[in-house]
Amino acid sequence: MPSIAVYPGSFDPVTLGHLDILSRAAKLFNEVHVLVVHNPGKSPRFSSQERINLIRQSLDQLESKDSGKITLETLEHGLLVDYCKKIGAAALVKGFRTSVDLDYELPMAQVNRDLAGVETVFIPADPQHGQISSSLVKQVSDLGGNVDKYVSPAVAKALASRAKGGA
Numbered sequence: 752m753p754s755i756a757v758y759p760g761s762f763d764p765v766t767l768g769h770l771d772i773l774s775r776a777a778k779l780f781n782e783v784h785v786l787v788v789h790n791p792g793k794s795p796r797f798s799s800q801e802r803i804n805l806i807r808q809s810l811d812q813l814e815s816k817d818s819g820k821i822t823l824e825t826l827e828h829g830l831l832v833d834y835c836k837k838i839g840a841a842a843l844v845k846g847f848r849t850s851v852d853l854d855y856e857l858p859m860a861q862v863n864r865d866l867a868g869v870e871t872v873f874i875p876a877d878p879q880h881g882q883i884s885s886s887l888v889k890q891v892s893d894l895g896g897n898v899d900k901y902v903s904p905a906v907a908k909a910l911a912s913r914a915k916g917g918a
């Protein structure tokens with residue numbers, strides 16, 4: 752039976768930190784479903800479909816044998832674990848940068864296991880990407896900074912064309 756994992760998140764937009772976690776997850780599992788999750792509490796910069804397109808355009812940062820294992824989907828409503836059950840995924844993948852991320856993620860991991868027996872595999876961020884977050888990247892881009900070190904060329908271009916306020 753293939754091992755299937757789901758890598759959920761807002762990905763607004765995807766960063767090189769996310770792509771690093773994705774490529775490492777693709778080495779651990781036969782299939783990885785990247786799931787762009789709609790969060791009613793956030794007003795995203797990019798629509799779900801735009802976020803999917805940006806992830807697709809960024810996959811050339813990965814080795815081709817890894818990108819062949821990756822599927823891109825959106826979850827507009829409903830529980831993450833119901834999506835996992837529907838596709839037969841045994842695990843969720845989450846990246847973490849610091850203990851602050853773990854404090855935020857641990858209750859969700861415990862609830863997801865409690866609800867449906869879905870385990871969460873935590874992958875530590877590479878120190879090279881330890882400071883990157885989607886919100887910081889948006890802020891730097893909005894204020895006219897260069898984000899080429901943090902995102903793919905496709906995402907940098909999309910951010911420049913969707914800048915808010917700043918430069």
Ligand code: PNS
Pocket residue numbers: 759760761762788790829830831832858859860862863
């Ligand atoms: O990239 P983010 O914004 O940190 O991702 C948060 C996300 C999408 C992983 C989180 O909001 C989530 O798990 N949403 C799914 C809703 C759900 O199933 N909640 C109940 C159990 S935690």
